[in-house]
Amino acid sequence: MLGATVCSVAFIFFVLGHEATELQVKVGLFFLFLIVVPGVCFMYFFRWRMKKIRAQLFQTLEVLEHFDIDEPTPVKFEKSPYSAFNELNDYLLELINRVRKHYQANKQFTSNAAHELQTPLSVIKGHIELLLQSKRLGEKEIKTLGIILQNTNRLARLNSALILLSKIEHHRFADFKKVNLNRITYDVLNNFQDLIEIQHLHVRTNDNLNLEVEMSATLAEIMIANLIQNAIRHNNSNGWINIVIKKGKLCVINSGKVLEIEPRKLLKRFRRETNVEESLGLGLSIVQRICDHSGFSLDYQHEAGVHTLSVKF
Amino acid sequence: MKLLIVEDEQDLLSMINHYLKKEGFLCELAKNYREGYIKLNNYQYDCAVIDLNLPGGDGLTLVKLLREESPETGIIIVSAKDTTEDRIRGLEEGADDYLVKPFNLSELNARIKAVLRRKMNLPTKEMNFGNLSIRLDAREVIAGENTLKLTKKEYDILLYLARNKNRVVTKDSIAEHLWGDYMDEAVSFDFIYAHVKNLRKKLNENDCGDYLKTIYGIGYKFMAH
Numbered sequence: 001m002l003g004a005t006v007c008s009v010a011f012i013f014f015v016l017g018h019e020a021t022e023l024q025v026k027v028g029l030f031f032l033f034l035i036v037v038p039g040v041c042f043m044y045f046f047r048w049r050m051k052k053i054r055a056q057l058f059q060t061l062e063v064l065e066h067f068d069i070d071e072p073t074p075v076k077f078e079k080s081p082y083s084a085f086n087e088l089n090d091y092l093l094e095l096i097n098r099v100r101k102h103y104q105a106n107k108q109f110t111s112n113a114a115h116e117l118q119t120p121l122s123v124i125k126g127h128i129e130l131l132l133q134s135k136r137l138g139e140k141e142i143k144t145l146g147i148i149l150q151n152t153n154r155l156a157r158l159n160s161a162l163i164l165l166s167k168i169e170h171h172r173f174a175d176f177k178k179v180n181l182n183r184i185t186y187d188v189l190n191n192f193q194d195l196i197e198i199q200h201l202h203v204r205t206n207d208n209l210n211l212e213v214e215m216s217a218t219l220a221e222i223m224i225a226n227l228i229q230n231a232i233r234h235n236n237s238n239g240w241i242n243i244v245i246k247k248g249k250l251c252v253i254n255s256g257k258v259l260e261i262e263p264r265k266l267l268k269r270f271r272r273e274t275n276v277e278e279s280l281g282l283g284l285s286i287v288q289r290i291c292d293h294s295g296f297s298l299d300y301q302h303e304a305g306v307h308t309l310s311v312k313f
Numbered sequence: 314m315k316l317l318i319v320e321d322e323q324d325l326l327s328m329i330n331h332y333l334k335k336e337g338f339l340c341e342l343a344k345n346y347r348e349g350y351i352k353l354n355n356y357q358y359d360c361a362v363i364d365l366n367l368p369g370g371d372g373l374t375l376v377k378l379l380r381e382e383s384p385e386t387g388i389i390i391v392s393a394k395d396t397t398e399d400r401i402r403g404l405e406e407g408a409d410d411y412l413v414k415p416f417n418l419s420e421l422n423a424r425i426k427a428v429l430r431r432k433m434n435l436p437t438k439e440m441n442f443g444n445l446s447i448r449l450d451a452r453e454v455i456a457g458e459n460t461l462k463l464t465k466k467e468y469d470i471l472l473y474l475a476r477n478k479n480r481v482v483t484k485d486s487i488a489e490h491l492w493g494d495y496m497d498e499a500v501s502f503d504f505i506y507a508h509v510k511n512l513r514k515k516l517n518e519n520d521c522g523d524y525l526k527t528i529y530g531i532g533y534k535f536m537a538h
Contacts, residue, residue, distance in 0.1 A: 118393065119322055122415030126328040129418050132481040132531065133335070146530030153485045156415060175398045191492060194466045198507050218397045 056085045060092070067096065069103050070169070111166040114159050121156045128152065161282040164222070168289045173216035181211045181220065181250055185243060188225050192232060200238045207245035213313050215294045223290045226283045227252045227309055234307070251310040259302050284309075314429065315339045317361040319349035319375065320391070321368050329362070332418040333425070346370030353379050359433065360387035360425055365394060365403070373406055380407030387428035391416065417486035423476040440475055442537045445521045447475055456519035466491055467512045470505070474525065474535035483532040509533060 063077055075096050077089035128149050131137075137145070167173065189196070189203060196203055213220070231241045231254035239255035284300075291298040291311060301308045316338050320326045323344065330340045341356070343349040346369035353361070353375060361379060365372035376388055388410075390403045395413040403411045409428045412421060430438075430449060440447040446455045452468055454461045463471070473490050474482055488501035513525055526534045 115393075118415060119325070123322075123324040123328065125415060126325065126332075126418055129481075129483065129486075130328060130331055132483070132528075142528065143530060146528075149483060149485075149531060173396060175396060194464065194508070195501075195504050198504055221397075 053082065053085075056080050056082060060085065060089060064092070069100060107166070107169065110162065111170070114163045114166060117155075117159050118163070121152065121159060124152050125149075125156065158282075161286065165282070165286060165289055168219065168286070168293050171293065173219050175217045176214065177217060178212050179215055179217050179220040181213060181224065182207050182245060184220055184224050185228070185245070185250075188221070188228050189243075191225075192228060195232050196241075199232065199235060201232065201235055202240040203243070204240070205243045205245070207243070209245060209247060211245050211247070211250065211313075219290045219294065223287050223311070224250075226287050227311075230283050230287075230309070231256075231307070248313045249310060250313075251308060253306065253308045255305060256307050258305050259307075287311075314359045315341070315357070316425070317341045317343065317349070317352055317356075317358045317363075319343045319346075319361065319367065319372065320364045321345055321366070322364075328418065329421065332422065336422060338425075346372070346375070349375050350378070353382070357383065358386050360389065360429055362389045362391055362421070362425070363408075365390060365392040365399075373403065376403065376406045376408050385432060387425070387432045389421070389424055389428060391421070417483065417489065419473075419477045419480065419482045419486045420490055423473055423490070426476050442475070442478070442524065443521075445516070445524060447472060456516060456521045459519050461515050461519065463512070463515065464508075466508055467515070470508055471512060471535075474533055475537075478535045478537040481528050481532055481534050487532065 059078060059080075063075060067075055075093060077093060080086050080089065128145060132142070132145060132149075185205065185207070189205070227250075228241070228243075231252050234256045235241065235254055236256060241255075242251075242253040244251040244253065287309075288298050290296075297312045299308075299310050299312070301310075314337070316333060318326060318329050318333075318340055320329065320342075321344055326342055326344060330342055333340050341352055341358070343352050346367040349363070349367070349372075350370070361375075363372045363375050363379075367375075372390065372392070376390065379386055379388060388408045390408045390411045391414055392399065392403070392411070393414045400411045409432065410424050412424060438448065438450050440449070444457045447453075448455065449472075454463055454468065454471060469491055470487060473487060484502050484505055487505050491505075492501060509525065509527075513522065516522055516524060524536055526536050528534055
């Protein structure tokens with residue numbers, strides 16, 4: 001297109017340069033007209049078409065951008081006048097549905113497995129408890145039973161934490177209401193009072209403001225209990241905890257060890273500082289999950305042994 | 314004391330039966346809604362342990378029925394449902410206590426005893442073991458002549474162990490009893506150790522030292538003589 005125009009212009013200049021006859025100029029102009037006018041038309045037409053195609057592409061991209069694998073609403077692409085786009089959309093739709101199905105099946109499996117494990121676990125635990133009462137057990141047997149019990153308990157705790165996570169993910173907590181976080185914090189602190197005293201921790205609460213949040217009452221309790229437990233457990237003896245309740249924000253700040261891994265990573269499942277033995281590594285990820293599903297944001301900052309976990313509502 | 318246990322999980326049912334029989338309770342067993350319904354209608358019980366999820370019907374209906382028919386019977390719900398809502402509903406229908414599965418047998422035992430005491434002022438307002446006595450109403454512990462100065466948690470541990478006397482009580486069941494479900498066991502074990510150490514020291518000072526026995530790696534046992 002551009003080449004043809006350049007050629008014809010070159011031809012005209014060539015002709016003019018050689019003192020062309022009028023006829024020659026006319027022929028030149030005619031050819032120029034013949035090539036340039038449809039050329040320009042074609043150009044505009046293609047530009048317009050490209051624009052439309054781009055718009056189609058962006059439409060598809062936007063649908064993909066808003067796609068959330070956890071959302072139950074079906075993905076819908078608008079019908080396009082171009083069959084290629086329709087094909088692409090159909091293919092994407094099929095892909096999405098397949099991925100979603102696999103994801104759901106996977107989630108379902110985790111949740112079912114955890115639930116089904118609950119009963120056998122409690123039967124094992126119960127029988128160990130019964131066995132422990134036997135008078136015929138020697139020291140060695142009791143020691144072995146102790147190890148079995150310890151691991152069964154660990155399994156049971158892990159399992160109930162996974163059940164809890166899966167319940168949060170399935171929105172199974174329906175007890176939504178206005179929850180007073182000051183009161184819950186106070187209750188939780190009260191419940192853990194002895195743990196705080198044994199470690200000689202100094203607790204300060206800064207809560208001049210009453211913070212009320214619309215959320216599940218059960219989840220609110222779990223969230224605050226986990227945050228405070230985390231602050232107690234990862235503290236130094238003679239350390240401190242500072243709880244600040246502000247407008248739309250709750251912060252738990254505590255002294256503790258200097259972290260070796262990035263704080264954000266601790267919010268992931270099964271991440272933990274290695275020196276705390278037997279920790280499940282699920283506490284903070286449960287808090288994270290609760291925040292995700294209630295529309296809050298959780299932030300973890302750490303600087304020279306001072307840990308700050310804050311929830312923004 | 315006559316108890317009714319309604320639970321569809323056969324293993325769990327026989328375990329509960331086994332444990333409670335040793336405590337001197339007489340247990341009747343029902344493994345579905347119908348059996349439970351018939352037994353409740355025909356006999357009188359001191360306490361009933363009812364699972365909510367039963368084949369053939371809802372355990373909550375049994376709770377409601379029992380509460381209407383026989384107000385003096387203690388009712389403990391055992392269920393895998395653990396939200397605050399479920400608990401409240403259970404208690405509103407007339408249950409005296411709500412225990413979430415999976416539970417420890419020693420916990421169930423302690424809860425049954427607490428419910429029985431509240432309901433019937435029985436077995437006793439006072440538990441006596443030689444020179445040690447626990448006064449349940451005042452939450453006091455008397456050792457010899459002296460009243461012991463115990464913290465709330467120390468008292469709770471002592472009472473829990475005493476309610477499961479002569480039995481090994483595991484540390485995790487103590488942890489759950491003291492701090493509830495959401496406590497991480499790993500931390501709590503150190504705290505239980507510290508509490509028991511203090512408790513023992515206080516008992517020792519008043520010549521009651523030999524009641525608490527440590528079962529290494531597992532838990533504790535209250536030795537009643």
